[in-house]
Amino acid sequence: MNSDSIFLTYTGGIAETNGYFLPTAEGGILIDAPEGVADWLSAKGLRASHLLLTHQHFDHVMDAAAVQELGAQLYAFADYNAQLTLENVTRSWGMPDVVAFTVDQLLDPTQPLQIDDLTFSLAHVPGHSPDSITFYLAEKATLFSGDTLFQQSIGRTDIPGHGDHRLLLQGIRDKLLTLPAETSVYPGHGGSTTIGREIRSNPYLE
Numbered sequence: 001m002n003s004d005s006i007f008l009t010y011t012g013g014i015a016e017t018n019g020y021f022l023p024t025a026e027g028g029i030l031i032d033a034p035e036g037v038a039d040w041l042s043a044k045g046l047r048a049s050h051l052l053l054t055h056q057h058f059d060h061v062m063d064a065a066a067v068q069e070l071g072a073q074l075y076a077f078a079d080y081n082a083q084l085t086l087e088n089v090t091r092s093w094g095m096p097d098v099v100a101f102t103v104d105q106l107l108d109p110t111q112p113l114q115i116d117d118l119t120f121s122l123a124h125v126p127g128h129s130p131d132s133i134t135f136y137l138a139e140k141a142t143l144f145s146g147d148t149l150f151q152q153s154i155g156r157t158d159i160p161g162h163g164d165h166r167l168l169l170q171g172i173r174d175k176l177l178t179l180p181a182e183t184s185v186y187p188g189h190g191g192s193t194t195i196g197r198e199i200r201s202n203p204y205l206e
Helices: 037-044 064-069 087-092 165-176 195-201
Strands: 008-012 017-024 027-031 050-052 073-076 113-115 118-124 133-137 142-146 184-187
Touching: 008 037, 017 184, 037 064, 050 064, 064 073, 118 165
Parallel strands: 027 050, 050 073, 142 184
Antiparallel strands: 008 017, 017 027, 113 118, 118 133, 133 142
């Protein structure tokens, strides 16, 4: 369990991708579905009623279909798309394709997302991937940033057709760095940070 007891963290797959499970009165919310997370949920006796995707790059959705089979409703910014998952790239690495999944509800970043007793504010922050979206819990001072903002780094922007360095920096500055400095940031890879820490010392944001 995370130190503040809000959620549990799973890390798995070739890219050591983070998935976050937030318990709720109706079961729980899983943010992203890295490879192996479905088995992890089952082993721990956890039930995800909802799966929220920060974006569809393969390492974040390898277990999306498997989590759906366990009963989760899947929410994402865009419908499943093999271009968004980068399957043309992963095939050249000899990796299996992502099992296709169905998006049950498209996310509208202009509207808050209410699930059980949790209310998320959404922000569409393209630049790493066209469909990148972040989830902010104001009452918990917690941001799930996907691959937009990391501890001392930002998402890669060199993927053809996906990356846009200027657009990502603009989105981070306009939509993420405007959050309270004490906001904890939980990214798609690596350890956590805070908005204030990244404002002060992230070399990509100078």
